Amino acid sequence: MDVEVPTRTVVEALVRPDGTVDAGELYEVANALGMSDQQVRLCLKRLVAEGRFTQEGRGRRAVLRAASREAGLDVEFVRFMYRQDAGEEEWDGVWHLVAFAVPESRRRERDALRDAIVRFGGAALHGGLYASPHAWEDLVEGEASAWDVDSCVTFLTSTDLRVGGERDPVALAARLWPLDAIADRHRLLAAVAAHRLRLLRSGDLDRAGLLRVAVELAAEFTRAVEPDPLLPPELLPSPWVGTRARAAVARCWSALAERADDLPALFVAYRGIGEKDR
Template sequence: MSEHAAEPHISLPTRALVLSTVGTDGALYAEPIFVMSALLGHSDKAVRDCLARLANEGLLVRDAGRGRGASYRVTAAGRAAIESDIGWAAYAHRVDAGLEPWDGWWHLTAFEVPERRRAARDALRRLLVELGAAPIQSGLYVHPHDLFDLVSQLAEHLEVPDAVRSFVTPSIRTGLVAAQGGEPTDDDPAEFAKRIWPLDELADRYGVLERKLASIEADADRLGGEQLAAAMFAAASETEAVHRDDPLLPAQALPADWAGSRARRAFMAAHAAVSARSELYRNSHSMSSFVAEIVRSLDETSEKFWQRWWPRFLDAYRAKLPPAATGLAQRD
């Protein structure tokens, strides 16, 4: 045990635990969920209720058995709910490894949707924020990478195909920025990014996560296999939660020694340590496939990675669009 290591704090909602145990084949087995949930302080009833809710929501379908002996399979909607997290995590590791270089151009996405299509407008706004774009002003968003193809296809799905416009620029300035005395201006990508994305808050969250993962790795020999597995499942869920709020900017737009990169390195180290000592964790379909996807992505060219993930991202985001946002739903 390390001198300063503390007992890992384990906190994981039942819903996140259940969805994290879905394997690459779409199968889900109840028994490991009950074991893990007990370690996390959830009752058997909470697990049964959660599985029932997910089935009622159309995310899971029970294949066989009951209670602890039940097996489920994830539906298309359920897979969409977890698919993008895996892909963006793999992308984040690719960015850390320098496999997704940036050309230095900022991409602006604008949209204008009439009030009568407010649901579609709100859906586009949520989509852009989820993709990591930051608002410059009403209806105008910026990101280092081109989001236009994805956003425009989803706008077509929302039946507002002509609402989206795209622009590129090497420089953006916001407000009055000092340009004297050696002070950085908005022409500095890192300074501009710091002004419009909450990078300090993200760095703090990544710092907490990094320390938690380092504690798990340091105490891997001391903790029991089931407790290690529970701690790592919780850390994986927290990692995904931070990733969802991370715009995944290129290195040029981030502070030096970015906390997100350090946290991801800590995650891989903790994963290796826990896998070596916990059979329950080692046999987890979800975690083995999650890390296998990260490793696989690091051996691919950018073209190959996007060939695999582009249609999956498109399907995942399309599945999240509310039916009420579409023209078809409004006519009905």
């Protein structure tokens, strides 16, 4: 089962705990994923130009150094995801709403704030009004402050949210968020994780093969999880495919840790997360 992996993702996934990437290992893993050396070189050139990496040396003997040690999805975000899957984060029935009215003269700031609210899992109720079942005020306030539009934002909470006469929380969640699309991405993730777990347990993979599997998992996991609002289980169909898919990925991470030493920083950070779901 093939996984589409952007070249940039390969580079970022192979950042070691000391912030470096071994170019020889990078090219080897990229080649195993079907990428050409030229494709890798062009990607590195862009990353260096963007200031995300510096490069010492040339070709496969080069060492890349990341400008930031942060890799992949936020680790606390992932930990919360697995705690919620395990039933350790119960929903209190409170809807958290944010409204903003940023003037047209500040369209750039308005668009950036809206994009951040959607990225945090907010669902649009009306123009400039978004809802979440999570206490996201600090996140939204931080984004509003970064764009200097604090005075344009209003927060409120409700235990009696109604949209078009609908007030049942489960029905509201199905109406406000694209649950079918979210579920489809997790079904694919579950299938990829099941296939990669068989490979990891086969004992037939060398280090490059193990890292290829790790990168493929990281790419598919990110593709499934980034657009997921991580709704509480109380608002989702049961059983929820996202819980099953993420448990399968946790098993892969554990199997990977058992097989490979000196893992990239991304997988060191994720090691042990979700192990209760194995």
